[in-house]
Structures are given as structure tokens and as C-alpha cells.
Amino acid sequence: MMIAGGVALPVEPASADPLEIIATTPGLADVIRQIGGDEVDVKLLTPGAVDPHKVMPKASMLLKLKRADALVSMGLGFEHAYLPALLEKVGRADLGRGATDVSTGGSHHLVGGDFIGQPLEVPTQLGRGAGVDVHPLGNPHWNTNPALMQNFAVAARDFLSKLRPEASETFSANWRDWDADLTAQITHWQTWLAPAHGRSIVTYHRSWAYFADAFGLVILGEVEPKPGMSPTTRHLAQLAKSMQQQQVKLLLLEPWYSESKLGNLPRMTDVAVVKIASMSGKQGYLAWMGELVAAAARAWGLEEPQSSPLTQPGAQELGK
Numbered sequence: 001m002m003i004a005g006g007v008a009l010p011v012e013p014a015s016a017d018p019l020e021i022i023a024t025t026p027g028l029a030d031v032i033r034q035i036g037g038d039e040v041d042v043k044l045l046t047p048g049a050v051d052p053h054k055v056m057p058k059a060s061m062l063l064k065l066k067r068a069d070a071l072v073s074m075g076l077g078f079e080h081a082y083l084p085a086l087l088e089k090v091g092r093a094d095l096g097r098g099a100t101d102v103s104t105g106g107s108h109h110l111v112g113g114d115f116i117g118q119p120l121e122v123p124t125q126l127g128r129g130a131g132v133d134v135h136p137l138g139n140p141h142w143n144t145n146p147a148l149m150q151n152f153a154v155a156a157r158d159f160l161s162k163l164r165p166e167a168s169e170t171f172s173a174n175w176r177d178w179d180a181d182l183t184a185q186i187t188h189w190q191t192w193l194a195p196a197h198g199r200s201i202v203t204y205h206r207s208w209a210y211f212a213d214a215f216g217l218v219i220l221g222e223v224e225p226k227p228g229m230s231p232t233t234r235h236l237a238q239l240a241k242s243m244q245q246q247q248v249k250l251l252l253l254e255p256w257y258s259e260s261k262l263g264n265l266p267r268m269t270d271v272a273v274v275k276i277a278s279m280s281g282k283q284g285y286l287a288w289m290g291e292l293v294a295a296a297a298r299a300w301g302l303e304e305p306q307s308s309p310l311t312q313p314g315a316q317e318l319g320k
């Protein structure tokens, strides 16, 4: 503290305070923590691993954004239900410490979707009846492909280094460790699921396209006839029929959707319903992806290869 003419002036500490970073999902928060280490204090904007299409903007969220040094989001409309409304209210002049810019396209806002190459399922035509939470910019659930999270981590390393250049070596070293871990895991997961290559799966919501893409799986269809819509009995019957024909063994259902919406589908087919969130929660990104791969492997009866770098705990499986 400096005293000038009897008035105490705060002195900016030499990068003593960690960067306060707000992330919209636990997975992004985890990666930022892994790379940022002690240099960052990461807080979640949302309640955690919840349905991103149902998150409502709140005053408490606005407060977090106003005080943040930086914001990290998924992009591609993943946060459509709350983030645009909040960012409109934040405004550049309104921002807290260091007058940072967290608005869309701002230098203090890292948008993961900008680093995944061509998004999947970009609609060619937005017609009527396209669904309630149709994804007009393409499928925003890119986090289900671990290779895309690797892309994001590179961008996160560079983003943090720009925000705090004096710690860039730390960020690079942390990123290298994290990336090496994930690379080893991806090799293991690919080996494990290789026998399932080309097999069909069914999902409740259209959240798993990138997972299917990563592991060479085919999405036969969704339980939701259109994103955000509940299935009709007729749609379920048609889906069950093609599931029998294609011998589908795996159905992915997020815990925020009711199992009752599946109707008789599990009984009419030979499918294992695997209840797992389409994003990581408190367990962290690598552990979550490991749970997902293990659950899928179990549905197909695939033994874990001996090359296992880590033993993964299983996701909750509801049975047939």
C-alpha cells in the first residue's frame, strides 16, 4: 500500500492474485485448472453437470461474470439458454477488475467451439418443426470427442499465456503433462472400443455425435424425434424395430432426462441403457471419458485391454 498525501492507494500486486476464470461446464473448468495450476481460480457459471439447454440466467451468474478476469465457454450455441442474455447485460464498460472483455468475441473470452474444426451436423436448412433446442450452428456437444478436448487444451494454454505471459512456461509444462496423459488414454480407449467399430448406438438427445465420430460408431437414431421433443409411442416403436434389425446394444441417456420417456423400448430390444451425463462432473474430464468408454465396452462385452494406463471406475448402468 502506498500513501500519497494521506490517501491510501491500492498497489497492484505483482501477479500474486490468481486469474479469476469462469467456465460454463465442469469439463472446461477441469482443463483450465489442470493447465492453469495455482495461477488460476476457476469457478463454474452453472450448477455443474446439468442439462445445458435448461440453465436459466440468474443475477448471481451476472455477478460472477462481472468480477471475472476471463470466461471460457463451449460455444456453438451450447450456452444459448443463458449466456447471450447474461453477456448482453455485462457489457464491456460494466466489467470488473482490469476492465476485461468477456463478451462474445472479446479477448478475455475463450470459445472452445472455435477450435474444433468443422462442427458436426450443421443444418442445411432451418425449417419449421426443427425441434425445441435445435442446434443452428451445428452440434455443440463437441466435448464428447476427447481429441477435440485436446484441441481446446492447446487453445486454453495459449489463452492463459496471453492473459499472464509471465506464467507461460508453467502453463506449457502443465499442458504437456495433461496432454500426455490424455494421449495415452485415447490410445487405450481406441484399442478397447476397436472391436465395436461400425456398430450402431442409440442416444436419447443428440449429444453424442462427436463421441460416435471419435470411436467409429454409427448413431442409428435418437429417442427424441427432434432435439428437445419428447418421443411419441409411434416413434419409439419405429426406433425399436430398427434397433432390433441393427442389433443395437447401447443406449446413452443423460440423467437429466426421465427414463420413463423410453417407454417399452428397453424391453422391446436387447439394449443396455447407460445413464451418463454428456459432460464430466466432479470426477474430471479424463475420469468421465473413461467411465463412458468403460460403460460402452460393457454393453458390448468387450474386455479391457491389458495396456490399461489407469483402471477406470464404471458408470451407472441400468441394465436391460
Ligand SMILES: [Zn+2]
Pocket (backbone or CB within 6 Å): 053, 133, 135, 141, 205, 206, 207, 227
Ligand atoms: Zn443439445
